[in-house]
Amino acid sequence: MEFFKIRRDIPFMRHALVLNIVSLITFILAVFFLVTRGLHLSVEFTGGTVMEVAYSQPAQLEQVRDVVSKLGYADVQVQNFGTSRDVIIRLPVQKGVTSGQQSEQVIQALKAASPDVELRRTEFVGPQVGQELATDGLKALAFVVVGIMIYLAFRFEWKFAVAGIIANLHDVVIILGFFAFFQWEFSLAVLAAVLAVLGYSVNESVVIFDRIREAFRRYRKMSTVQIIDHAITSTISRTIITHASTQTMVLSMLLFGGETLHNFALALTIGICFGIYSSVFVAAAIAMWLGVKREDLVKGGGRKDHDPADPNAGAVV
Amino acid sequence: MNRYPLWKYAIILVALLVAVLYTLPNLFGEAPAVQVSAAKVTTKVDAGTQARVEEVLKAAGVASDQVTFDGNSVRARFANTDTQLKAKDAIEHALIPDASDPGYIVALNLVSRSPAWLTALHAKPMYLGLDLRGGVHFMLEVDMRAAITKRLDSLASDIRVALREKDVRHGGISREGNSIEIRARDAATLEAARNVISDRLPELQVAESTSGDSRLIATFKPEALKKVQDQAIKQNITTLHNRVNELGVAEPVIQQQGADRVVVQLPGVQDTAKAKDILGRTATLEMRLVDESAEGHAAESGTGPVPFGDEKFLLRDGRPVIVKRDVIISGDALTDAQPGFDQQTQQPKVDLTVDAKGGRIMRDVSRENLKKRMAIVLFEKGKGEALTAPVIQGELGNRFQISGSMTVTEANDLALLLRAGSLAAPMEIIEERTIGPSLGADNIAKGFNSVTWGFLAIVAFMCIYYMMFGVFSSLALGFNLLLLVAILSMLQATLTLPGMAAMALALGMAIDSNVLINERIREELRGGASPQAAIHSGYDRAWATILDSNVTTLIAGLALLAFGSGPIRGFAVVHVIGILTSMFSAVFFSRGLVNLWYGRQKRLKSVSIGTVWKPDGTGSELANSGGAN
Numbered sequence: 001m002e003f004f005k006i007r008r009d010i011p012f013m014r015h016a017l018v019l020n021i022v023s024l025i026t027f028i029l030a031v032f033f034l035v036t037r038g039l040h041l042s043v044e045f046t047g048g049t050v051m052e053v054a055y056s057q058p059a060q061l062e063q064v065r066d067v068v069s070k071l072g073y074a075d076v077q078v079q080n081f082g083t084s085r086d087v088i089i090r091l092p093v094q095k096g097v098t099s100g101q102q103s104e105q106v107i108q109a110l111k112a113a114s115p116d117v118e119l120r121r122t123e124f125v126g127p128q129v130g131q132e133l134a135t136d137g138l139k140a141l142a143f144v145v146v147g148i149m150i151y152l153a154f155r156f157e158w159k160f161a162v163a164g165i166i167a168n169l170h171d172v173v174i175i176l177g178f179f180a181f182f183q184w185e186f187s188l189a190v191l192a193a194v195l196a197v198l199g200y201s202v203n204e205s206v207v208i209f210d211r212i213r214e215a216f217r218r219y220r221k222m223s224t225v226q227i228i229d230h231a232i233t234s235t236i237s238r239t240i241i242t243h244a245s246t247q248t249m250v251l252s253m254l255l256f257g258g259e260t261l262h263n264f265a266l267a268l269t270i271g272i273c274f275g276i277y278s279s280v281f282v283a284a285a286i287a288m289w290l291g292v293k294r295e296d297l298v299k300g301g302g303r304k305d306h307d308p309a310d311p312n313a314g315a316v317v
Numbered sequence: 318m319n320r321y322p323l324w325k326y327a328i329i330l331v332a333l334l335v336a337v338l339y340t341l342p343n344l345f346g347e348a349p350a351v352q353v354s355a356a357k358v359t360t361k362v363d364a365g366t367q368a369r370v371e372e373v374l375k376a377a378g379v380a381s382d383q384v385t386f387d388g389n390s391v392r393a394r395f396a397n398t399d400t401q402l403k404a405k406d407a408i409e410h411a412l413i414p415d416a417s418d419p420g421y422i423v424a425l426n427l428v429s430r431s432p433a434w435l436t437a438l439h440a441k442p443m444y445l446g447l448d449l450r451g452g453v454h455f456m457l458e459v460d461m462r463a464a465i466t467k468r469l470d471s472l473a474s475d476i477r478v479a480l481r482e483k484d485v486r487h488g489g490i491s492r493e494g495n496s497i498e499i500r501a502r503d504a505a506t507l508e509a510a511r512n513v514i515s516d517r518l519p520e521l522q523v524a525e526s527t528s529g530d531s532r533l534i535a536t537f538k539p540e541a542l543k544k545v546q547d548q549a550i551k552q553n554i555t556t557l558h559n560r561v562n563e564l565g566v567a568e569p570v571i572q573q574q575g576a577d578r579v580v581v582q583l584p585g586v587q588d589t590a591k592a593k594d595i596l597g598r599t600a601t602l603e604m605r606l607v608d609e610s611a612e613g614h615a616a617e618s619g620t621g622p623v624p625f626g627d628e629k630f631l632l633r634d635g636r637p638v639i640v641k642r643d644v645i646i647s648g649d650a651l652t653d654a655q656p657g658f659d660q661q662t663q664q665p666k667v668d669l670t671v672d673a674k675g676g677r678i679m680r681d682v683s684r685e686n687l688k689k690r691m692a693i694v695l696f697e698k699g700k701g702e703a704l705t706a707p708v709i710q711g712e713l714g715n716r717f718q719i720s721g722s723m724t725v726t727e728a729n730d731l732a733l734l735l736r737a738g739s740l741a742a743p744m745e746i747i748e749e750r751t752i753g754p755s756l757g758a759d760n761i762a763k764g765f766n767s768v769t770w771g772f773l774a775i776v777a778f779m780c781i782y783y784m785m786f787g788v789f790s791s792l793a794l795g796f797n798l799l800l801l802v803a804i805l806s807m808l809q810a811t812l813t814l815p816g817m818a819a820m821a822l823a824l825g826m827a828i829d830s831n832v833l834i835n836e837r838i839r840e841e842l843r844g845g846a847s848p849q850a851a852i853h854s855g856y857d858r859a860w861a862t863i864l865d866s867n868v869t870t871l872i873a874g875l876a877l878l879a880f881g882s883g884p885i886r887g888f889a890v891v892h893v894i895g896i897l898t899s900m901f902s903a904v905f906f907s908r909g910l911v912n913l914w915y916g917r918q919k920r921l922k923s924v925s926i927g928t929v930w931k932p933d934g935t936g937s938e939l940a941n942s943g944g945a946n
Contacts, residue, residue, distance in 0.1 A: 001782050002839075002928040044883075052756070103751075120756045126747030129456070133882065140880035147872040155865060189815050192877060192888040196819075199873025200826060203866035207833070210862045238836040241782070242829040245775045249825030252771030253818060258763040261818050268822070 004237035009229045016285040023282050027170055030177020037180045042187035045134050047127035049091040049102050052120040053110060058084040060114075067113045071105055082259040086120070093127055137191050144195055145169065148202050156209050157297060159290040164205040167283035168198050171274045178270050179263075189264040197271030200246075204239060204279035211235050212284070213297045224292060228284050239276060247272050319852050319916035321909055329909045332901070333796070339803035342435050342442040347427040348382065349401035351408055354390035356562045360420040367391045370408060377407035383433065394428055401425060426567035426585075443806050446813035446887060449761050451754035452584035453592055457557075457744040459577045464549035464742030465495060465542070471652050471672040472518060473497045476535070478673035478715075479517045485509045488531075497521070499533040507531050520544070546576065549742045554579055560596055579744070585754070593746070602648025602735065605640045606682070607690035607706055613639045630694055630703040638706050640692045645682050650675030654735035656728040659720050665728035666720035669735070676715025683713040693735065705731060764817030771821050772798065775828055783835045785914070785925030790831035793907035797827050800898040805891065813887035823895025826870065830903035834859040835926060842929045848921045856908055863904060871896050 043050045053059075064087055065078045073091055081088040091102055103122045110117045145165055152161035175194055179186050211231035219227065250272065254265040353370060355362045367386040370393055374381050381404065382394040393408075395401040402425075409423045429442045447454050469492050476497065480487050487510055488500040499514075501507045511523050511533055520541035526532035537545065554571055557579065561569045570582040586592055607613070608627045615621030616629065616639045623629045627639050653670040671679060683691075692706040707719045719731070775794065779787035801820060805812060838855030846854065874896060877889035915921055 002930040005930050118753070118755075119751070120753040122749065122751040124746070124749035126458075126745075128458075129748050136880045136882065140876040143876040143880065144873045147876065148869050151868060151872060188881075188884045189818070189888070192815060192881065192885045195873050195877055196822065196870075196888075196892060199870040202869040202873075203826075203829070206865045206869055207862050210865060214858075234840065235836075238832055241836070242832045245778065245828045245832065246822070246825035248774045248778070249767075249771035249821045252774065253767040253821055256763055256766035256770055257818065258759065260760065260814055261763065261767065264815070264818055 002237075004240075006233055006236070009226070009233040010236070012229050012232050012280065013225045013285065013288060016281065016288065019281045020285055023170060023278070026174055026177075030174045030180070033177050033180040034173070037183065039176065039180055039186040040183045042185050043090060043123060043130075044125055044188045045130045045186075047093045047125050047130040049093075050121075050123045051089045051091070051103055051106060052081060052122070053087050053089065053107070054118045054120050055085050055087070055114065056116040059087045061087065063113060064089070064110065067109045068106055071109055086259075133188065140191075140195055141172075141198075144198050148199070152202075152206070152209075155206075156213065157292070159287055159292050159296065160205075160209050163283045163286035163290060164202055164209070166286055167205055167278040168202050168275075170282055171201055171271055171278050172198055174274050175267055175270045179267070184263055184266065187263060189261070190267045193264045193267035193271065197268060197275065201271065201275030201279060204243075204275055205283040207235055207238070208232060208279055208284055209287070212287075212292070216294045216297050220294075224288060224294075228288055232280055232284060236280070239280065243272050243276050319849055319912045321912045321916070325905075326909060326913075329906055332800070332906075336796070336799045336803040338435075338438065339440045339806045340799050342429050342431040342440050343802060343806060345430040345432075345442075347442075348394050348396070348430040349398045350392050350394045350426045350428040351401060351405045352390050352392045352422075352424050352426040352428075352567045353408060353412065354422045354424075354562075356420055356422045362386075362390055362421070366412075366421075369412070373408055373411040374404055376411075377403070379404045379407060385433075385436070392426065392428055394430075422562055422566075424567040441806060441809060443802065443812045444809045445757075445761075446811045446816070447582055447584060447750065447757075448752050448814050448884075449757050449764075449812065450584050451752050451757035452582065453586045454583075454748070454750040454752075455581040455593075455596065455746055456574070456748035457553075457579045457581065457596075458747045459550050459553055459579065460743045460745065461546055461549065461577050462495075465537070465545055466492065467742065468545050468652070469495070469497060469537075472521065472535075474673040475518060475715075476514060478676070479513050480510055483509070483513050485513055495536065497535040498526075499535065501531050501533070504531060507533060550577060550579065553742065553744060557581060557596060578747075602651060603694045603696065603701075604645045604647075605643065605692050605694060606645065606686060607692050608639045608641050609689050628701070630692065630701050632703045632706060638690075638692055638703050640694065640703065640706075645691070646671060646675040646678055650678075651735065654732045656725070656732040657718075659718070662720070664720055665723045665725045666718045667723075667728050667732045667735070668716065668718050671715050673715055676713075679713045679715065679717065683709050683711070683717075687711070704735065760814045764814055764820075768798075768817065768821045768824070772824055775824070779828065779831070782927055784927045786835050786838070786911070787927070789907050789910045789914070790828065790835065790903075792910060793831060793902045794824060794828055796906050797895075797898050797902035798824060800902060801891070801895055804894050804898065808894075810890050810894075811887060812891070813884060815884045815888035816891040819888045819891035819895060823892060823899065827895065827899030827903055829866070830859070830863045830899060831907060833862055834904070834907070838924075838926055839929050842924075842926070843931050848915070848924045852911060852915060852924065856904070856911075860904060863900065867896055867900055 059080070061078055061080065065076065068076045068078065068089060068091075073094070075092050077088075077090040079088050080086065089106065091106070094102065103119075103124070107117070107119050148168075149161045149165050152164050172194055175197065176186075178184070179190065184190075208231055211234060212227055215222065215227045215230050219230070222230065247269065250265050250268045253261050254269065257265060353362060353366060364386055367384055370391050371381075371384050374384070374393060379400055380396070381400075382396060384391065384393045386392075393404060395404060405423055405425060412421045412423065429436070431440070431442070473490055473492050476499065477487075477490050480490075480499075485506060486502075487506065488502055490497065490499050492498075499507075499510055501510055507525070511525075514521055514523050514533070514535060518535075520538055521535045522538045523533050523535045526534055550573055554573060557571050558569075561571060561581065561583065566583045566586055568584055570580065572580045574580050581596065583592060608616075608624060610624070612621060612624040613627060616623045616627070617637055619637070623639060626642055628642060629637055629639055632638055650671045651669065652672055653668075655668045657666055657668055658664065659666045686709055688708060688710075690706045690708050693704045694701045695704055696702075705719060723731070772794070776791040779790045779794075781787065783790060798820075801823065805816075810816075834855055837859045838851050841851035841855050842848065871893065874889055874893040877885055878893060881889050915924060
């Protein structure tokens with residue numbers, strides 16, 4: 001079987017400008033939503049208590065909300081979680097009341113209202129921990145960005161490093177933008193997914209850069225744009241197949257992983273889709289705008305280009 | 318050119334064998350068990366305990382599959398939960414004669430059903446995190462400021478006593494924040510005070526006040542400060558250990574995290590309220606005189622009633638001791654207790670340090686009660702227990718020692734108990750997680766299903782699209798999973814739900830390498846290379862790309878590992894190991910399979926790698942195509 005019967009290099013770079021403008025608009029929109037709506041941070045970051053309770057019958061959310069607000073909690077969120085029988089309750093941090101008292105109080109009150117309730121999980125995070133997690137998350141992000149840039153600059157060239165990292169930060173911002181727009185809960189697991197995506201989609205750019213370097217060595221007469229088109233075309237089948245197989249796994253998590261892994265899988269899905277797009281169109285295009293040349297990648301290759309005695313001179317037309 | 322030397326096959330074979338061996342324990346599942354461990358520092362669980370448990374089970378007529386001793390605890394495995402409960406009752410009856418003072422913890426637990434020879438190889442199943450097995454997780458923060466001020470308060474009174482002893486007339490000593498201020502009328506006194514302090518209290522550094530008036534500011538030396546903090550957290554951890562023991566948890570985890578935090582994990586515990594109650598309990602230590610009157614002795618030997626104004630406590634070895642109700646000093650005054658050796662007799666001893674006020678009281682009391690006994694009583698939950706009741710041998714000061722008929726271990730244990738009786742500093746719960754057992758089981762099923770279905774879908778696709786090479790890739794992917802599980806089992810790293818997600822993701826990403834290789838080989842074939850050459854250069858050329866892409870992913874993984882905590886860490890560990898195993902399985906192992914299959918055939922005409930589509934060189938076809946079709 002072969003899905004990709006491509007006869008000629010596809011002129012990807014011809015549309016680079018249009019696509020980059022599209023990217024820019026998406027990026028700006030993502031930033032806009034991040035700023036205006038903000039992320040719906042989970043309790044791990046903000047501090048507070050989360051309780052997951054299960055009823056034997058479909059739960060009456062109104063009743064649960066009533067019971068909890070009668071205890072004097074303002075700003076309580078009560079939602080279904082996965083099934084109609086499972087309910088998740090989020091309580092903000094309250095001064096003077098310890099976490100234990102909070103969850104005890106709530107579960108007692110719920111038990112009084114309907115005895116068939118079962119406490120499945122509670123989670124309490126103090127405000128100081130949340131603050132730390134946020135800073136640690138940012139540190140991790142910085143570490144990944146700097147680490148990958150140094151590696152790419154070392155293995156390839158600074159222009160590729162810059163192009164690769166811009167392309168992938170663009171992915172990250174867009175994932176965050178999705179989470180801000182839909183107000184999906186941003187938890188630690190999602191943060192892990194975002195960072196994993198960063199490492200994973202740089203992968204993609206690396207494969208293409210690798211091909212660009214190889215093509216620069218092999219086809220001495222091609223222009224930079226042609227080289228990039230060739231590199232992308234020759235890796236496109238691999239790009240799509242590997243992303244599809246990774247997405248298969250992620251899809252399986254989305255389907256079978258339940259509520260806990262849902263947002264994690266969602267972040268990966270967006271990351272993978274935009275990963276393809278950004279490494280094909282954004283990373284290579286930025287490298288092109290930055291003006292990658294044969295001399296950058298092939299030592300001494302540039303001079304040979306003008307050598308009339310070059311045995312390869314006539315090989316490519 | 319596509320042949321591996323024998324040693325490479327040997328490596329593959331050995332890796333395969335080890336992977337299978339260490340994955341095996343995960344397949345046997347778990348059996349109900351009863352675990353016996355020590356509840357007190359003074360009770361020891363050893364091979365003797367194992368023999369006793371076996372005896373008890375035989376006497377009770379309960380059949381056990383296996384009784385093992387693992388260095389800390391004795392575990393007896395049973396066929397079902399009915400016999401498990403019966404056995405627990407029987408063992409509890411035999412080992413704990415007094416339920417109010419248990420020497421052992423007899424807890425229900427689950428142990429791997431894997432055969433003994435696997436356990437002997439240290440092949441254990443993966444260690445499941447709380448979100449997969451259910452339980453309670455607490456993170457507590459020690460209030461270090463309180464620990465430091467407590468210590469400074471006692472140092473301030475030490476300074477007071479020291480200055481009085483040396484006849485230095487100070488104008489007041491007080492603790493201000495994190496320092497002690499000593500006021501004096503003139504510079505000469507100030508100098509004298511400074512000498513006394515630096516002579517007697519080496520952990521303090523003294524500086525003259527910068528504001529001009531005659532004041533000394535004493536603060537902790539940095540290393541002394543660190544020591545105070547270290548000791549505070551160590552003492553709190555020991556105390557927590559003692560308390561958790563009471564909950565009867567099979568495998569509690571109590572760990573220091575960072576400078577001032579303690580993580581407590583109690584698998585299987587559902588009653589958070591009780592757990593919190595016990596962890597946050599306050600204990601007090603009291604030193605009291607033993608009633609040495611005739612009535613007292615009569616009550617002690619059991620021939621008379623406890624005299625009025627006295628109380629009866631049990632020593633740790635079970636002997637009773639009759640103690641007066643009057644408290645000499647309480648545990649607040651005790652600042653340190655360290656085990657050591659008596660310089661003259663070379664016997665083990667415990668050195669006690671009490672604060673200055675306590676020292677004065679001790680001196681008076683000891684002078685009046687020479688050759689009498691003094692009991693140290695620990696109160697917890699309103700129940701007292703006499704830790705020791707030594708005879709007062711001389712006049713005591715603020716530093717004194719307990720020595721005589723003690724072994725080294727007993728001295729160590731006593732010092733620990735004296736120190737750990739109370740918390741060094743208050744603790745606050747800053748993170749708490751409870752996971753119900755049904756949720757844990759659900760999470761395992763969810764993680765397992767995600768991995769299985771994803772894996773099967775990828776395998777199906779690879780086999781159809783790349784034919785024989787797809788089969789090789791799938792085998793390599795399976796080997797990768799095996800290797801990942803084996804390494805996680807070997808390291809006994811904690812597997813959590815995010816960890817299972819990382820496992821699924823690792824497989825999804827690992828196939829990337831094989832797709833790269835297979836696509837390269839197709840490309841070489843398309844370019845007209847012979848099958849053998851195509852395989853060779855396909856693997857060769859793909860390798861550089863695979864290495865590059867894995868390194869970038871690894872950078873992200875390491876960042877998560879370095880900065881992540883909790884669920885992120887669980888994800889990162891599996892993620893990083895998954896990347897490493899994928900490089901081995903996808904390149905080295907799959908190449909081995911290909912070499913074994915095709916490498917021997919000298920005149921290989923074709924390889925089964927699915928359609929190798931070649932664009933026809935004719936111009937007309939070139940004109941009407943251009944994209945994928």
